[in-house]
Amino acid sequence: MSAPVVHTEPTGRATAPDIRPRYRTPGFWTAVVAVAIAVAVPFLVSDYDLFNLSRVAAVAIGVASLNLLTGFSGQVSLGQGATFGIGGYAAMMAIRYLEWPVWVALLAAIAVGALVGFVIGLPAVRMGGFNLGLLTIVIAALFPVLLYRFSDFTGGQAGVTLAAPAFPSPTDSLTDAQWSYLVVLTLLVLTIAFLDQLVARRTGRALSLIRAGRILAVSNGVDVERLKLQFFVISSVLAALGGAIFAFVLGLVVPESYPLVFSITLLVASVVGGSRSWIGAILGAAMVVYLPSLASSVIPGEASAYLAQLVFAVVLGLCVIVASSGIAGAGRRLASSIERVLRERRATAPPTPPSTTREEIR
Amino acid sequence: MNHQTRSRGTVATFAVATAAVLVLAGCTPRAATGSDAQSADDSPIVIGASWPQSGPLGSVAPGLAGLEAAIAAANEDGGVDGREIELVTADDAYDPARLVENERKFVEQDGAIAVVNFGGISIAGREYLGQKQVMGVSMAGNSPLSDIEAFPMQRAFWPDVSWEAQLQGKWLTEHAPDAVVGYIGFNNDLTESHLAGLAAQGVTPAQVAAVPPGTADLSAQVSQFQAAGVDTVIINIGAPTGGATLAYMDQIGWKPTVFLSSTVSDFHTVINISGPGPVEGAYSFEFFKDPSDPRYADDDVIAQYLDDMEASGHEKDATNALALEGYGLGAALVDALSRTDSFDSEGLLAAWDSFDGTENPMLRDGITLEESSHGRVIFQYQLSRFDGASWVDEGEIEDVRELGIVE
Amino acid sequence: MSAASSGSPAAPILSLRGVGISFRGVRALDDVTFDVPRGGVTAVIGPNGAGKTTLFNCISGIYRHEGDIALAGADIQHLRAHRRAAAGIARTFQTPTLLDAESVFENVLVGTHAWTRTGPAGVLLGTRSARREEREAREVAWERLTAVGLAPVAHVPAGALPHADRRRAEVARALASRPRILMLDEPAAGLSAAESDELLELVAEQGRATGMTSVLVEHDVALVMRTAGWIAVLDAGRLLATGAPDAIRQDPAVVAAYLGTDAEVAA
Ligand SMILES: Nc1ncnc2c1ncn2[C@@H]1O[C@H](COP(=O)(O)OP(=O)(O)OP(=O)(O)O)[C@@H](O)[C@H]1O
Numbered sequence A: 001m002s003a004p005v006v007h008t009e010p011t012g013r014a015t016a017p018d019i020r021p022r023y024r025t026p027g028f029w030t031a032v033v034a035v036a037i038a039v040a041v042p043f044l045v046s047d048y049d050l051f052n053l054s055r056v057a058a059v060a061i062g063v064a065s066l067n068l069l070t071g072f073s074g075q076v077s078l079g080q081g082a083t084f085g086i087g088g089y090a091a092m093m094a095i096r097y098l099e100w101p102v103w104v105a106l107l108a109a110i111a112v113g114a115l116v117g118f119v120i121g122l123p124a125v126r127m128g129g130f131n132l133g134l135l136t137i138v139i140a141a142l143f144p145v146l147l148y149r150f151s152d153f154t155g156g157q158a159g160v161t162l163a164a165p166a167f168p169s170p171t172d173s174l175t176d177a178q179w180s181y182l183v184v185l186t187l188l189v190l191t192i193a194f195l196d197q198l199v200a201r202r203t204g205r206a207l208s209l210i211r212a213g214r215i216l217a218v219s220n221g222v223d224v225e226r227l228k229l230q231f232f233v234i235s236s237v238l239a240a241l242g243g244a245i246f247a248f249v250l251g252l253v254v255p256e257s258y259p260l261v262f263s264i265t266l267l268v269a270s271v272v273g274g275s276r277s278w279i280g281a282i283l284g285a286a287m288v289v290y291l292p293s294l295a296s297s298v299i300p301g302e303a304s305a306y307l308a309q310l311v312f313a314v315v316l317g318l319c320v321i322v323a324s325s326g327i328a329g330a331g332r333r334l335a336s337s338i339e340r341v342l343r344e345r346r347a348t349a350p351p352t353p354p355s356t357t358r359e360e361i362r
Numbered sequence B: 001m002n003h004q005t006r007s008r009g010t011v012a013t014f015a016v017a018t019a020a021v022l023v024l025a026g027c028t029p030r031a032a033t034g035s036d037a038q039s040a041d042d043s044p045i046v047i048g049a050s051w052p053q054s055g056p057l058g059s060v061a062p063g064l065a066g067l068e069a070a071i072a073a074a075n076e077d078g079g080v081d082g083r084e085i086e087l088v089t090a091d092d093a094y095d096p097a098r099l100v101e102n103e104r105k106f107v108e109q110d111g112a113i114a115v116v117n118f119g120g121i122s123i124a125g126r127e128y129l130g131q132k133q134v135m136g137v138s139m140a141g142n143s144p145l146s147d148i149e150a151f152p153m154q155r156a157f158w159p160d161v162s163w164e165a166q167l168q169g170k171w172l173t174e175h176a177p178d179a180v181v182g183y184i185g186f187n188n189d190l191t192e193s194h195l196a197g198l199a200a201q202g203v204t205p206a207q208v209a210a211v212p213p214g215t216a217d218l219s220a221q222v223s224q225f226q227a228a229g230v231d232t233v234i235i236n237i238g239a240p241t242g243g244a245t246l247a248y249m250d251q252i253g254w255k256p257t258v259f260l261s262s263t264v265s266d267f268h269t270v271i272n273i274s275g276p277g278p279v280e281g282a283y284s285f286e287f288f289k290d291p292s293d294p295r296y297a298d299d300d301v302i303a304q305y306l307d308d309m310e311a312s313g314h315e316k317d318a319t320n321a322l323a324l325e326g327y328g329l330g331a332a333l334v335d336a337l338s339r340t341d342s343f344d345s346e347g348l349l350a351a352w353d354s355f356d357g358t359e360n361p362m363l364r365d366g367i368t369l370e371e372s373s374h375g376r377v378i379f380q381y382q383l384s385r386f387d388g389a390s391w392v393d394e395g396e397i398e399d400v401r402e403l404g405i406v407e
Numbered sequence C: 001m002s003a004a005s006s007g008s009p010a011a012p013i014l015s016l017r018g019v020g021i022s023f024r025g026v027r028a029l030d031d032v033t034f035d036v037p038r039g040g041v042t043a044v045i046g047p048n049g050a051g052k053t054t055l056f057n058c059i060s061g062i063y064r065h066e067g068d069i070a071l072a073g074a075d076i077q078h079l080r081a082h083r084r085a086a087a088g089i090a091r092t093f094q095t096p097t098l099l100d101a102e103s104v105f106e107n108v109l110v111g112t113h114a115w116t117r118t119g120p121a122g123v124l125l126g127t128r129s130a131r132r133e134e135r136e137a138r139e140v141a142w143e144r145l146t147a148v149g150l151a152p153v154a155h156v157p158a159g160a161l162p163h164a165d166r167r168r169a170e171v172a173r174a175l176a177s178r179p180r181i182l183m184l185d186e187p188a189a190g191l192s193a194a195e196s197d198e199l200l201e202l203v204a205e206q207g208r209a210t211g212m213t214s215v216l217v218e219h220d221v222a223l224v225m226r227t228a229g230w231i232a233v234l235d236a237g238r239l240l241a242t243g244a245p246d247a248i249r250q251d252p253a254v255v256a257a258y259l260g261t262d263a264e265v266a267a
């Protein structure tokens, strides 16, 4: 391979690899199976489990928004939890004080998320790296303080609650919890489909270049600042959307839900799940939702909070050391090695050049 | 599609399916939940308790231990009407979101007819309990919990903090009309309620220090108080702040009149931290007993409480007044259950609202649980003064209903 | 300026006027003024640290610099780097820089960013024009990939390529941007003589086919003399001479500063 013959016709094919239709990618079918199972779930498990699964789905939108930022556009935010909370407050206050319908309130959260993303994103994109981390950490730390400071407006410690379920079931054959879960699941699937499509093709290539380095990106004609700002805004919009859905599921927003630690937890969930993987975002979100109560059922009392943190830290450490692409990445690698073993066993003909669409669902 | 990607897809699909099976295995099947399990006559009566066991208010965990001891003792005695009381508990780390999550689990999964919790964050769950028509009882004295018009399913156990504040204000206007008052409390609605109570009696503190839980050093605020000529200090803040502040005031030789709010006047919260000396001479309007106070060393009710704590494996928390208060809350619930017509939320709520001179192990002698008003059941206080070893009664028991503080 | 600066074509593709830059007081380029003739291969030579790579970075807009640069007569010094790439300035790097985790094909495909126009919204909606453009980009990339002989390894992650193939992949990526000017920073480094000849012949052919101009930074003087039609010599940030290879070879200042009196040069 060190000296390929330059001007001969290559073996393999003579034309560009096709753009493979999505339904022919294995990731697509994995996603179809996952969605099919997820749709069956509300008919199998209790309403309380559905409530928790709905929370997982809402947090997953938040983690996915962070994946978009860190895993794809190569930026970091330690303030995503605050944006998540801002979305929650925007939606809840729109319903409670302005009496807007739920779907309009969701749009309000999206608009506020875009605004916040733009305002933070403008300086943030210029800063990058460490300074961006600092800026976002300050925002995350300030957010709950401001909620208390303007308690006439935000309800202070008591927060804002919903008088009725946000997604009431329209039919007697489904409980509110079942319906609400299905709505949230739909929103999650739409979000992931949106994200998966967003980071494809030309945009995806520009993002790869940005992650590889600014000079490489601009030399190939990528407007790095513009794209980063666009993605910062999109990421904030999705974080706000996730936060609004989370608030609806819980029927409540309170400052205590959005401390700085929550922002950091989201970031850890993104890294642990796999910041380039959409399924990873769901896995990370499941950790955020289930770990605290799991930990307190293993060892009750003061130690449980530390156990949850310990598990988080250990998993994060493992990810940094052995599985830098998170749980999803480790799973993908496991799949590849199983596949290699299978292939060796079959000892079939050498592989043909691949189609070059992204092969995994992320 | 070539077999390379196909097998990877198969593996991925298989992995997703496995993960799904694992998740489902951790869930409760639909059929087995909540109300269905309730119907049988000998099935246990389920009560859920979401309590801070970790986090910023992890120090109140003994309250849950007391609650458990009371329920265990009741079950030991044959339960209520032959039914066992099942207390399901969960940690909320004083996080309102986790509180609501826990309440959902109690109601939807465990089929609880009532949900008990500690403090101010229970406001977050009122709306949900209202929707589900499940009774909620909070230990806390926060005034917003008195709003039973808007939240008819929510009750509170301790009296409204503003009532005690009114008693303090009333005492001050009668005994020290020229007092210059300084107030130390949490930076939350508890302080607002307290100040509102004082204001209702015409007392406006010259100085207010509202600080977050866990603050230990108030030396700056204390010197500000001194500079402003404060001669009366009202303290309504938990460990370690109250004790540390009293110790500091003693250290610098400042001796104003001190009022401790009842719920933060016990040995664990204050006296063990500051030492008895600095608390000597302090006043408090008390309604519950403190198992650490030597005056109850021979008290029969406290002895029974200590036995029950030991029997349920909670002896290490037994000297904590919060444990006795949790025990009292448990006893009140058991009493209400023993009087209810139906073992559901409605029945329990009706019974809870109709205490009538009911004795309770945590209450001072002569104080009883009364018919509910403003969602509260305790209305009587005994002014007490710390003599350096023990809280000693001063005068008669006062009833806020008779004083016109509560109509 | 040296006597060798005659015979420059009338309409240069690139003209540099007083280009200069300092790094913390170090004058890396100073008043560099010359024209790159349209078409063919122009070489920029000079000793280590002369400022050759810095000049590329100025032209491609990576550095803010003094002076004026015009591309085909239009001023570009106010354009930011990505706009210059879109205007048709492509380059390779002294150390080949690839997306190591991506396939070789993907690495070439990213070069098409310079002339494709589909924005995030177009990608998201998969509009007809977006799909058409994507297809075209893939065809161009495949064609350039095939031209540099990397088609057999199209699916291999770029990180697994040997050095020579990394250079080829970079050249293919730059070519995929349909450049008007291709700047090659030491493309022969690490390649055998036969390999570098092949690569440069490929570039020259591309130039003949599309009118693209190549600018070559290279230390291999024999290769430069064989390949370039026009040469600019830099030394310590200053332009020493420009001219045709024969004139440069004999320029006493250039000989003194850089070429020496090698038998190879004479040959
Ligand atoms: N980013 C930078 N910061 C500081 N100094 C720089 C920078 N880039 C280049 N220089 C300096 O500018 C001068 C020219 O460097 P440049 O890399 O352009 O030389 P070159 O001609 O490409 O050399 P070589 O043949 O070794 O690649 C050197 O002294 C170098 O140290």
Ligand SMILES: [Mg+2]
Residues within 6 Å of the ligand: C052, C053, C054, C094
């Ligand atoms: Mg160089």
